[in-house]
Amino acid sequence: MVRIHNTETDEVIDREMNSVEFQQYEAEQAAQAVAETEAEAKVAQKAALLSRLGITQDEAKLLLS
Amino acid sequence: MAAGLGFKTFNAGDILSASDTNGYLMQGVLVFASAAARDAAITSPQEGQFAYLKDTNVTTYYTGSAWANLDTTGMVNPMTTTGDTIYSSSGSTPARLGIGSTGNVLTVSGGVPVWSAPAGGGGMTLLSTTTLSGASTTISSISQDYVNLYAIITNVRLTGGAVSYRFRCAPNGTTNITSGTTITAGTVNETTSDYLFLTTTVQGNQVNEQIFELANYASTTAFKPFRVDGLVWTNVQKGNLVSGAIESTTAITSLVFSPSTDTFTSGTVKLYGVK
Numbered sequence: 001m002v003r004i005h006n007t008e009t010d011e012v013i014d015r016e017m018n019s020v021e022f023q024q025y026e027a028e029q030a031a032q033a034v035a036e037t038e039a040e041a042k043v044a045q046k047a048a049l050l051s052r053l054g055i056t057q058d059e060a061k062l063l064l065s
Numbered sequence: 066m067a068a069g070l071g072f073k074t075f076n077a078g079d080i081l082s083a084s085d086t087n088g089y090l091m092q093g094v095l096v097f098a099s100a101a102a103r104d105a106a107i108t109s110p111q112e113g114q115f116a117y118l119k120d121t122n123v124t125t126y127y128t129g130s131a132w133a134n135l136d137t138t139g140m141v142n143p144m145t146t147t148g149d150t151i152y153s154s155s156g157s158t159p160a161r162l163g164i165g166s167t168g169n170v171l172t173v174s175g176g177v178p179v180w181s182a183p184a185g186g187g188g189m190t191l192l193s194t195t196t197l198s199g200a201s202t203t204i205s206s207i208s209q210d211y212v213n214l215y216a217i218i219t220n221v222r223l224t225g226g227a228v229s230y231r232f233r234c235a236p237n238g239t240t241n242i243t244s245g246t247t248i249t250a251g252t253v254n255e256t257t258s259d260y261l262f263l264t265t266t267v268q269g270n271q272v273n274e275q276i277f278e279l280a281n282y283a284s285t286t287a288f289k290p291f292r293v294d295g296l297v298w299t300n301v302q303k304g305n306l307v308s309g310a311i312e313s314t315t316a317i318t319s320l321v322f323s324p325s326t327d328t329f330t331s332g333t334v335k336l337y338g339v340k
Contacts (some may be wrong), residue, residue: 001328003201007192008206017200034328036229039266048228064162 094124100132152178189215189337197221197332201323203238204336209283210317215279216320218295221332223269228327229241230269233260233275235321236289236311264270264297264305270329275305282317289317 002021004013017025050060069086094115095291097103103116103125122270124135138157143151148164154177165171165180172181190211195204207214221232240260263275269272270304281287293307322334 003196003202004200005193005195005202005204006206007204007208010193012195014199021200029326032230041231 075334084197100125103132147224148179176184177207189339192336192338193334195334195336197322199331200328201320201321202329202334203321204334207282207318207320207336208319208338211283211340212281213339214277214279214282214317214320215337215339216275216279217337218263218275218277218322219272219333219335221273221275222271222330223324223327224330225327226270227322228269229266230327231260231262231266231325232264233262233323233325234271235260235323236279236317237315237319237320239313261291261293261309261311263293263307265299267297269300269324273297273332279311279317284314285316286314288312298304 002017004015005011006013014031048056053060055063070085070092073085073089075085086209091115092114095103095107095119096117097106098118099120100118103118107114107116107315110132112127114127115135116125116127116132117123117325118125121260121269125132126135127133138149143149143159143161145161146164150162150163150164151159152162154160162178162180168182169180170183171178172178174181192208193204195202225232263277264273266274275293275297277291277293279289281289289311291307291309291311295303297303297305297306322329322332
């Protein structure tokens with residue numbers, strides 16, 4: 001569903017997405033899922049590296065500051 | 066004729082003499098066909114005598130040295146309508162200033178008084194209050210009468226709860242016309258030429274409160290700088306700062322707000338026009 005509020009007439013219309021809008025919406029959902037997967041992987045890699053180095057996140061920040 | 070003797074009370078039995086008649090009774094407005102007829106009849110006019118001339122419809126009076134037109138002394142009233150005022154259009158020429166419209170103020174234009182609408186002051190005018198809903202919410206037909214837009218966006222949450230998303234805007238429904246740097250808590254996150262992102266990645270089940278300022282939005286010759294301030298939830302609360310510009314000379318007539326995923330379950334946009 002998408003909402004359109006015309007500020008000139010104050011009319012609010014709620015309608016279903018058309019095919020183009022739905023296609024874009026689904027593409028963005030897929031891209032979001034990929035981005036989240038990559039972000040989770042990055043978090044896991046960071047945790048693994050800290051564990052290998054034997055330091056905490058705060059100690060890593062101190063080193064990089 | 067020795068007129069102009071003033072006033073006398075005649076008593077019963079008085080004899081009316083020629084001099085009394087000439088001096089007291091000939092003091093009304095005498096009526097003649099023309100100035101020539103007047104001058105022929107009154108060979109020795111007295112100061113204060115009045116004569117009406119039928120050919121020119123003018124009342125004259127004798128000043129003591131000449132006949133003068135009574136009707137042209139003083140100002141001819143130019144007013145015709147309730148609320149009219151009089152001003153001098155040139156030197157001492159009286160002119161009518163017709164009543165203005167309700168709310169008008171008196172000002173000067175071209176050296177004369179005129180009625181006009183009061184000059185608009187600054188300030189914010191609420192253009193619309195919109196509840197965010199669905200996969201996107203469009204605020205359309207935005208008035209082009211202002212200089213900047215100022216949006217107060219509150220209580221933005223998503224249906225899916227703890228979903229990670231980015232809150233974004235597509236001016237005129239168009240992406241790829243913005244450039245900006247997202248700064249959250251002092252950390253530069255990115256430079257983007259995509260949607261106008263109002264936040265970095267935030268949590269859908271936490272409130273998202275923003276102020277969004279867009280300058281020159283109605284301009285057809287200039288780009289539109291913008292700024293976003295507010296509060297977001299990433300994994301913790303953070304101050305949110307975004308700045309950039311819409312790199313387009315097209316006037317902005319609509320704003321399309323959407324989450325990068327999921328749908329709005331709440332959120333209010335109060336859109337103000339600023340002069």
